[in-house]
Amino acid sequence: MIKILQRLVFYVVAIFLALCINFLIPRLMPGDPMNMIFARFQGQMSPEAIAGLRQAMGFTDASMASQFLHYFTSILQGNFGVSTSLFPARVGDVIWQSLGWTVLLAGVSLLVSFSCGTVLGALAAWRRGSWIDRVLTPALIFIGSFPYFWLAMLLVYIFAYLVEWFPIGHAYSDGSKPAWTFAFFVDVMRHLFLPALSIVLATIGGWILSMRNAMVSVLGSEFINLAHCKGLSDRVVLVRYAMRNALLPNITGLGMAVGYVLAGSMLTEIVFSYPGQGYLLVQAVRNQDYPLMQGLFFCITLAVLLANWMVDLAYYWLDPRTRGQNI
Amino acid sequence: MTLLRTLVRQSPFHRAMRDYPASLLGLACLLLLGLGSVLLLPFIGDPRDFIAEPLLGPSTVYWFGTNGQGQDVWRQTVAGTASSLGLAFATGMSMTVIGALIGLIAGYTGSWIDKILSYATNIALVIPGLPLAIVLAAFLPSGPWSLYIVLVVTGWAWTARVFRGLALSLRSKDFVLAAALAGESRLRIVSFELLPNLLASFASSAIGATIYAIGAQVGLEFLGLGDMNRVSWGTNLYWASNDAALLTGSWWIFVPTGLCIALACSALTLVSYAVDAVNNPSLRAEQVLNKRLRDPLRRAIGVTPLAKEIRHALNA
Numbered sequence: 009m010i011k012i013l014q015r016l017v018f019y020v021v022a023i024f025l026a027l028c029i030n031f032l033i034p035r036l037m038p039g040d041p042m043n044m045i046f047a048r049f050q051g052q053m054s055p056e057a058i059a060g061l062r063q064a065m066g067f068t069d070a071s072m073a074s075q076f077l078h079y080f081t082s083i084l085q086g087n088f089g090v091s092t093s094l095f096p097a098r099v100g101d102v103i104w105q106s107l108g109w110t111v112l113l114a115g116v117s118l119l120v121s122f123s124c125g126t127v128l129g130a131l132a133a134w135r136r137g138s139w140i141d142r143v144l145t146p147a148l149i150f151i152g153s154f155p156y157f158w159l160a161m162l163l164v165y166i167f168a169y170l171v172e173w174f175p176i177g178h179a180y181s182d183g184s185k186p187a188w189t190f191a192f193f194v195d196v197m198r199h200l201f202l203p204a205l206s207i208v209l210a211t212i213g214g215w216i217l218s219m220r221n222a223m224v225s226v227l228g229s230e231f232i233n234l235a236h237c238k239g240l241s242d243r244v245v246l247v248r249y250a251m252r253n254a255l256l257p258n259i260t261g262l263g264m265a266v267g268y269v270l271a272g273s274m275l276t277e278i279v280f281s282y283p284g285q286g287y288l289l290v291q292a293v294r295n296q297d298y299p300l301m302q303g304l305f306f307c308i309t310l311a312v313l314l315a316n317w318m319v320d321l322a323y324y325w326l327d328p329r330t331r332g333q334n335i
Numbered sequence: 336m337t338l339l340r341t342l343v344r345q346s347p348f349h350r351a352m353r354d355y356p357a358s359l360l361g362l363a364c365l366l367l368l369g370l371g372s373v374l375l376l377p378f379i380g381d382p383r384d385f386i387a388e389p390l391l392g393p394s395t396v397y398w399f400g401t402n403g404q405g406q407d408v409w410r411q412t413v414a415g416t417a418s419s420l421g422l423a424f425a426t427g428m429s430m431t432v433i434g435a436l437i438g439l440i441a442g443y444t445g446s447w448i449d450k451i452l453s454y455a456t457n458i459a460l461v462i463p464g465l466p467l468a469i470v471l472a473a474f475l476p477s478g479p480w481s482l483y484i485v486l487v488v489t490g491w492a493w494t495a496r497v498f499r500g501l502a503l504s505l506r507s508k509d510f511v512l513a514a515a516l517a518g519e520s521r522l523r524i525v526s527f528e529l530l531p532n533l534l535a536s537f538a539s540s541a542i543g544a545t546i547y548a549i550g551a552q553v554g555l556e557f558l559g560l561g562d563m564n565r566v567s568w569g570t571n572l573y574w575a576s577n578d579a580a581l582l583t584g585s586w587w588i589f590v591p592t593g594l595c596i597a598l599a600c601s602a603l604t605l606v607s608y609a610v611d612a613v614n615n616p617s618l619r620a621e622q623v624l625n626k627r628l629r630d631p632l633r634r635a636i637g638v639t640p641l642a643k644e645i646r647h648a649l650n651a
Contacts, residue, residue: 022458037474153600155553158593164581267463275554293473293559301473305466312463
């Protein structure tokens, strides 16, 4: 219990530091941050309006400490500032609207990649030298060294341009309206397939490799020998004895992977014009929408920390050894 | 000369390379990409020249075709490889040096310095790197130096954690204690007792950091953060996507650059197998054992391995 609380404090400190980074970056850069942030509005807005915005976003002449206090309280109220490219929409609302698509894409790809990778890795270690171990694993690791978005470009070229099996982009067809119908579901899945596949292909090699290595060391231990000697079937030894123990390091990796997959899926979304966070991000970069970029950074950091905390809890539940001490 | 040769032969890296032919292949690929692109650079002409009509497919005149602006894709690939690999090695090295220093200081000094540094390391590990890099790169003035700073700031933490662990375990080893008891200074212990033992770990971390640097650099430039006038892997892909290479079916614009990236990353991974074997001799022992078991003649006169090791090796 104490350990879990310690971890919780750690995550709160991490969130606080992420906020500090967001607060400090624009203020540490040379020049007036407001001029940079509102460069697009130069000449379109009256100086009074800019001054009003400056006040609202907390870039005042007050001391750093009071500026920070203002910033911190507005974040606590869920106010991340105003997007400059989608003015006057609030950053929080803009991110919230596109969050669902990213969660869908990143979630599906992470789940598929993790579960398939874990099973394949276990099989590769169980039958060392089989084709899974000799051919499939190195091939997938090689594919994993391509950037996510490059694989996405290749998949679009082959499956959407050459053979036209799948749509070339977007989350659903132009004509259809989002609704809870079967037809719409199929449409969404068809659009999801290629982006998800590119992320799965890019990440599965890593899961296979780490599971394989964990399995190899578990398979060398005495309790596996004992299980074999007891006459248990291979299946039982593999699933109930070896895989369960080898899974633990991979679960720790899952928390870390959320960050990579979220960041990677943003780049993939750009290739597919998928209407998630990545699309927002590229809009933000092209239009120099700094508040939106910072909001996205904070949002992803929150998601990663939440995932890590959930992994901590799961680990505590899965591995009784962590429960033994410190209660 | 013979002395030099003996020294090279006896170095653990050489032995590991001999046992891992794949690592040798990786090293060869890296040299080919790195040296090849740098040596070709003076002969290919300016990659930014507009030489022909846009979107020409590969031909005998323009081997890799032309891109959406009528620039030669072959020139861009060579120039991009040279500049991106150069930046990746530089950033990878710096990241590792900084991370290793922080980790060693934390692990070796212990006490409150360790508490602060390792807390900072853990937090830096848990804050996602690429999104932070995006925010930093957007605010910094664009250019290779910004990319360098951004990558180093976001990528040092993993090395620091590894080296803190290493320093903790080495600190309590007998030979370090003996040196301390003999009255050696801290600086001498760190530089003559600890560092030689950390060389292989350093190489392994540097390889990992370089792979991260390649991926993050390409990703940032693909987003349009970075110096868009520079020719690099990331900008090549950025322009490919901007000029609608996909909608026109011009695969030759993005395929060469992607293959170069994957080749470089896989080559680095292959080299790391040999480096890991230097780090962890039991890996090498397993490799040698497997080799011997497969050879019937050696099996007759060779080692007498444990039963479970034979089973593993025969399965392979």
